[in-house]
Amino acid sequence: MDPITAMYLSQGLHGLTYGMILFLIASGLTIIFGMMGILNLAHASFFMLAAYFSYEVLRITSSFWIALLVAPLLVGILGTLVERYLLRKIHAHGHLGELILTTGIMMLILGGVMEIWGTSSLPVPVPDSLRGVVSIAGMYYPTYRLFIIGIAMLVIVLMISVLYGTRIGKIVRAAVSDSEMVNALGINVPLVFMFVFGFGTWLAGIAGVVVAPLLTVFPGLADQIGMDAFMVVVTGGFGSMVGAFVVSLIFGLLNSYGIQFVSTLAPLLMVSFMALVLAVRPQGLFGVIEDE
Amino acid sequence: MNKKKTHIIIWLLLIAVLLMLPKWADLYYTSFFLTFAVFAVYAVSLNMLLGYTGLLSFGHATYFGMGGYGTALALKNISGLSLLPAIGIGVLSASVLAIVVSPIVARVRGAAFAMIHLALGMFMYTMSLKLRRYTGGEDGLGNFPTPGIEFFGLFSISMEPSSTNFYYLAVTILGVSVLLMWFFTKTPFGQVQIAIRDNQKRIAYLGYRIPHSRSIIYITAGLFAGVAGSIYAVFHNLVSADGQFGILASFTPILASMLGGIGSFFGPILGTGVFMIVEEIALEYTSRIEIVVGALLVFVIMFMPYGIMGFIYMLRMKWASRRTGDLSKEAAA
Numbered sequence: 340m341d342p343i344t345a346m347y348l349s350q351g352l353h354g355l356t357y358g359m360i361l362f363l364i365a366s367g368l369t370i371i372f373g374m375m376g377i378l379n380l381a382h383a384s385f386f387m388l389a390a391y392f393s394y395e396v397l398r399i400t401s402s403f404w405i406a407l408l409v410a411p412l413l414v415g416i417l418g419t420l421v422e423r424y425l426l427r428k429i430h431a432h433g434h435l436g437e438l439i440l441t442t443g444i445m446m447l448i449l450g451g452v453m454e455i456w457g458t459s460s461l462p463v464p465v466p467d468s469l470r471g472v473v474s475i476a477g478m479y480y481p482t483y484r485l486f487i488i489g490i491a492m493l494v495i496v497l498m499i500s501v502l503y504g505t506r507i508g509k510i511v512r513a514a515v516s517d518s519e520m521v522n523a524l525g526i527n528v529p530l531v532f533m534f535v536f537g538f539g540t541w542l543a544g545i546a547g548v549v550v551a552p553l554l555t556v557f558p559g560l561a562d563q564i565g566m567d568a569f570m571v572v573v574t575g576g577f578g579s580m581v582g583a584f585v586v587s588l589i590f591g592l593l594n595s596y597g598i599q600f601v602s603t604l605a606p607l608l609m610v611s612f613m614a615l616v617l618a619v620r621p622q623g624l625f626g627v628i629e630d631e
Numbered sequence: 632m633n634k635k636k637t638h639i640i641i642w643l644l645l646i647a648v649l650l651m652l653p654k655w656a657d658l659y660y661t662s663f664f665l666t667f668a669v670f671a672v673y674a675v676s677l678n679m680l681l682g683y684t685g686l687l688s689f690g691h692a693t694y695f696g697m698g699g700y701g702t703a704l705a706l707k708n709i710s711g712l713s714l715l716p717a718i719g720i721g722v723l724s725a726s727v728l729a730i731v732v733s734p735i736v737a738r739v740r741g742a743a744f745a746m747i748h749l750a751l752g753m754f755m756y757t758m759s760l761k762l763r764r765y766t767g768g769e770d771g772l773g774n775f776p777t778p779g780i781e782f783f784g785l786f787s788i789s790m791e792p793s794s795t796n797f798y799y800l801a802v803t804i805l806g807v808s809v810l811l812m813w814f815f816t817k818t819p820f821g822q823v824q825i826a827i828r829d830n831q832k833r834i835a836y837l838g839y840r841i842p843h844s845r846s847i848i849y850i851t852a853g854l855f856a857g858v859a860g861s862i863y864a865v866f867h868n869l870v871s872a873d874g875q876f877g878i879l880a881s882f883t884p885i886l887a888s889m890l891g892g893i894g895s896f897f898g899p900i901l902g903t904g905v906f907m908i909v910e911e912i913a914l915e916y917t918s919r920i921e922i923v924v925g926a927l928l929v930f931v932i933m934f935m936p937y938g939i940m941g942f943i944y945m946l947r948m949k950w951a952s953r954r955t956g957d958l959s960k961e962a963a964a
Contacts, residue, residue, distance in 0.1 A: 443932065
């Protein structure tokens with residue numbers, strides 16, 4: 340393969356990696372928003388918290404796989420508790436209350452993380468088995484990035500098969516379109532909500548663990564990647580999983596090719612893309628206008 | 632008539648206290664009060680969006696910071712510029728930015744509005760770090776001159792940030808801003824905003840053009856945030872990415888508004904005062920202001936969702952209903 344094609348291809352793979360990470364975070368946001376109508380501003384903070392948990396688990400057990408199992412689970416449980424004991428009680432106050440509450444939790448996590456782990460960035464090693472490069476058609480690419488793409492794919496497939504293949508998935512989808520009706524049919528919708536919220540934060544937790552070796556762990560992590568994930572959800576249309584997926588990939592590619600061609604302006608590309616989409620379609624690419 | 636008289640007396644007393652404050656109190660308390668006044672104007676400007684239009688902005692610091700950077704850049708780069716035009720430039724740059732952004736944001740609301748502003752705030756933050764040549768990057772802009780105010784070359788008044796003169800100027804500008812915003816919300820136009828918040832569709836049917844009127848209040852809110860930011864920049868003689876555009880700069884007025892009560896005009900002012908006092912006490916125990924802000928936000932929304940003003944209103948309603956023999960209970964029975 341000639342070097343130019345290889346360069347384009349590897350930048351494309353970089354973009355795909357970043358897009359997949361974004362989608363792992365954005366999909367949790369989307370599933371929570373689609374089902375409960377809650378925009379969880381603390382979502383990116385849970386993502387960051389998982390990265391810190393994985394650092395801590397790695398320090399104790401020095402096994403990446405245990406971290407991948409434990410850290411998202413802890414974050415998921417925390418998310419479940421937040422839903423059960425805080426969010427549920429203020430659901431009656433509407434969107435404003437939820438935004439304010441999740442903002443508060445975001446601040447608490449940010450402050451707490453800085454209080455416990457300090458403000459410097461903590462290195463997390465790439466696991467031994469995923470170190471090195473893979474040769475694809477004569478081009479070398481880091482194994483770990485391919486692993487990220489793989490694990491994201493796995494989660495997506497898992498999510499689709501649960502949503503469309505099981506009874507629980509059916510209940511969740513029904514609750515997304517009409518939660519009152521599902522409640523009337525004798526299904527405990529608040530319980531389902533609680534688990535969906537936990538599941539969403541668990542997804543963010545997985546993203547947090549896999550991102551940690553790539554970017555190291557620091558308090559700005561939530562701002563940096565979380566902001567992009569929020570922009571994905573806004574641009575793709577609130578509650579649209581397809582939108583989140585498509586825009587995640589677009590953003591990933593914009594980011595990687597942007598860095599290559601117009602490096603200083605790369606962060607502007609995503610914002611401009613979002614502004615452009617919203618100027619034409621305020622509800623986002625795949626969003627539907629909510630009627631009140 | 633009688634009520635009017637007491638109002639006049641209260642106003643005169645307030646003005647007298649404001650005038651005498653630098654004579655009575657030392658520099659620490661005047662600075663504290665001036666900071667309070669800046670953030671009160673900033674919070675009221677945010678509440679014009681939040682309380683009167685129902686639009687929650689997570690990036691209002693965009694305009695606060697724009698006002699600050701506008702003034703700081705003007706003072707740094709234009710030699711011989713007097714103070715008032717410099718403040719004017721800051722306010723103008725905030726307003727122009729609001730005018731540019733308004734066509735996009737006037738069409739969305741709710742969560743999308745909040746998120747677009749979060750992105751806008753982050754964008755401004757990043758830009759102020761990246762355009763190092765103009766904004767000084769992480770160091771920000773400091774040590775710019777604070778010229779006096781000239782009167783046609785006849786005489787000039789010195790305006791050192793710590794001086795009594797500057798205190799009077801700042802309090803005048805901020806006080807007039809609050810009055811202007813108060814009158815703005817009392818005009819028929821301001822009342823239409825409340826109607827739009829409560830029932831957008833019906834107002835559209837009545838023939839009002841919602842994006843247009845929303846743009847106007849948006850630009851006004853941006854303008855007054857610019858006023859607050861500009862005064863703050865001169866007062867501190869420093870602008871920085873974290874102080875002007877940082878995430879805390881956006882969330883402080885939201886917290887102040889929520890704490891005081893977004894349903895009332897004076898709620899954000901009260902909230903700013905309470906927050907500053909709580910902050911002062913809490914910082915004795917922790918250096919992480921984020922924890923204080925976060926805990927306060929969670930507390931307010933869980934236990935006092937309508938803020939202090941809402942709490943007072945509720946107490947008054949209870950008291951009134953007890954006095955009239957609990958009409959509500961009888962009606963219910």
